[in-house]
Amino acid sequence: MTTTTSAAAPATATSTLDLAGVSRWYGNVVAVNDVSMSLGPGVTGLLGPNGAGKTTLLHMMAGFLAPSRGAVTLDGRPTWRNPAVYRRLGLVSEREAVHSFLTAYEFVLATAKLHKLPDPQAAARRAVAMVELEGAQDRRIGTYSKGMRQRARVAAALVHDPQVLLLDEPFNGMDPRQRLHMMELLHSLGDAGRTILFSSHILEEVEQVSGTVQVMVAGRLAASGDFRTIRRLMTNRPHVFAIRSTDDRALAVALMAEPSVSGVELGRDGLTVRAGDYGAFTRVLPKVALARGVRVRQLIPEDESLESVFSYLVEA
Ligand SMILES: Nc1ncnc2c1ncn2[C@@H]1O[C@H](COP(=O)(O)OP(=O)(O)OP(=O)(O)O)[C@@H](O)[C@H]1O
Numbered sequence: 001m002t003t004t005t006s007a008a009a010p011a012t013a014t015s016t017l018d019l020a021g022v023s024r025w026y027g028n029v030v031a032v033n034d035v036s037m038s039l040g041p042g043v044t045g046l047l048g049p050n051g052a053g054k055t056t057l058l059h060m061m062a063g064f065l066a067p068s069r070g071a072v073t074l075d076g077r078p079t080w081r082n083p084a085v086y087r088r089l090g091l092v093s094e095r096e097a098v099h100s101f102l103t104a105y106e107f108v109l110a111t112a113k114l115h116k117l118p119d120p121q122a123a124a125r126r127a128v129a130m131v132e133l134e135g136a137q138d139r140r141i142g143t144y145s146k147g148m149r150q151r152a153r154v155a156a157a158l159v160h161d162p163q164v165l166l167l168d169e170p171f172n173g174m175d176p177r178q179r180l181h182m183m184e185l186l187h188s189l190g191d192a193g194r195t196i197l198f199s200s201h202i203l204e205e206v207e208q209v210s211g212t213v214q215v216m217v218a219g220r221l222a223a224s225g226d227f228r229t230i231r232r233l234m235t236n237r238p239h240v241f242a243i244r245s246t247d248d249r250a251l252a253v254a255l256m257a258e259p260s261v262s263g264v265e266l267g268r269d270g271l272t273v274r275a276g277d278y279g280a281f282t283r284v285l286p287k288v289a290l291a292r293g294v295r296v297r298q299l300i301p302e303d304e305s306l307e308s309v310f311s312y313l314v315e316a
Contacts, residue, residue, distance in 0.1 A: 014041045014193050015075050015088060015163040017061055022070035023219075024056050031056040033219035034070070039164075039197055043190035045206035045227070046199040048216035054199040055094060057216065058166050061197070062091040074164065087115065090157035092150075094168035094199075100142030104133050104152040107141060111156040127155040131185060147178030154185070165189060167198040171205055183209050207231065238262065239278045244270035244298040245289065251296075254288045270298070 017039040024032040032053040048054050059065040060072050063079035063086060072079045079085045098107060108127050112120035128137045131151040136144065141152055150170060157165060167186075171179050186209055190196045200206050206213055207227055215223040215230060223230050245251045248271050252264045255273060260281040263274035275281035282299075289296050 013163060015195050016040050017079075017164055017195060017197075018071075018073045018076075019057075019061070020071050020073075022057075022060060022067045022072055024053075024060060024065065024068045030219050032060070032067075035216075035219075035221045036070075037214055037221060037224060039195055041190070041193045041195050042212065043186050043196040043198070043210045045210040045213040046197055046216065047201070047203065047206045047213050048199070048222075049201050051218075052201075052216040053219040054216055055168055058091065058168050058197070058199060062086075062089060062166055064091070087160060088162050089164040090160070090162040090166070092153050092157045092165070092167040092170060094172065098141050098149055098153060101140055103138050103140055104128060104144070104148075104155065105137040107152055108155045108159050112159045115160040117160060123159050123161075124155075127159040130158055131155045132181070145178070146173040147175060147182075150174065150178075150182070154182075158189075162194075164195045165197075167196070169200060170198050171200065171202075179205075203231075239275050239281070240302040241273045241275065241281070242270060242298070242300045242302050243273055243285075243296060246295045246297065247292070250292050251289060251294045254292050254294075255285075258284055258288065260284055272302070 019035055019037050022032060022035045023030065035053075035057065046054050046057070056065065060067050061079060063072075063082060066080045074085045074089060077085060079089070102110070105124055105128055109120055109124040112123045112127075117123045128134055131154050133148065133151055133155060136148060141149055144152065150173075154165075154167070154170070157167075170182055170186075174182065186196055186198060198209065211227050212225065213223075213227045213230055214221060243251070248266060252266045252271055255261045255264050255271075258281075260275050260277045261273060262276050265272040273281070285296065285299070
């Protein structure tokens with residue numbers, strides 16, 4: 001397995017990104033609604049379904065977009081229209097064309113020159129090494145896999161050694177090995193004292209990378225803090241299951257007596273069971289079925305979509 005020791009160089013200073021009552025609307029659409037948060041060194045996940053406002057939020061953080069209301073500040077200074085901030089912050093956008101005729105080294109070097117770095121060649125080499133693309137740095141980006149292209153873009157965002165790195169859906173389209181490599185890189189940057197925020201709509205992805213999470217739904221901050229606490233909130237919510245068994249009626253009667261079950265409906269195609277506690281119900285179901293001599297043929301959680309989890313969190 002590869003290592004990313006070169007990324008572990010400690011940040012020269014740490015930075016804090018603050019959002020105070022930030023909103024952004026496009027005409028009638030409120031993309032971000034009164035969001036406040038503070039991000040310090042380490043890796044934070046920004047979790048939310050498509051359209052939640054993650055990209056809009058990241059663009060405001062990076063100073064690409066003005067908030068309609070509220071303030072985004074980096075160490076107390078507004079990010080909007082503030083070139084001094086851009087030198088301390090890097091953004092890897094979700095959909096960003098990379099010039100496929102350039103090599104990774106040329107691409108990163110061009111970014112180093114845009115930043116007017118004193119030794120752009122050395123900075124480009126360092127950034128390319130950080131994402132471990134040295135072996136392919138002289139090949140045209142057009143010949144790269146999606147994961148390699150993404151790493152080239154991360155190298156460009158890191159070339160000026162920013163204290164803050166924002167990444168929009170960095171794991172999209174990556175295979176498991178590339179994913180692992182990117183996770184290691186983010187960890188190593190976070191451990192070195194940099195402030196890293198990455199967005200994702202996949203719960204497991206955020207869980208693997210970050211202990212701290214900000215959850216966005218429909219433009220609002222739905223939950224924030226320790227991942228395990230939020231995960232518990234998500235799994236402890238009421239669940240609906242569709243069940244088919246060898247004797248639905250007998251199973252329905254038995255389940256009604258269980259404290260973890262709050263409702264049972266007997267239909268032609270099986271049972272619909274409402275459970276107050278996911279864990280307790282899934283533990284008790286096999287025992288109940290076994291005691292009645294009923295075999296469970298199918299157990300399908302009916303509301304497992306991420307959207308339903310998120311809307312539960314917002315309503316909670
Ligand atoms: N330039 C724009 N003009 C009008 N509406 C926009 C614009 N950009 C975003 N929106 C709307 O704002 C809302 C939030 O979009 P945003 O792209 O920030 O969400 P997201 O969480 O990043 O979703 P995705 O992962 O799908 O990109 C959506 O309803 C979107 O349609």
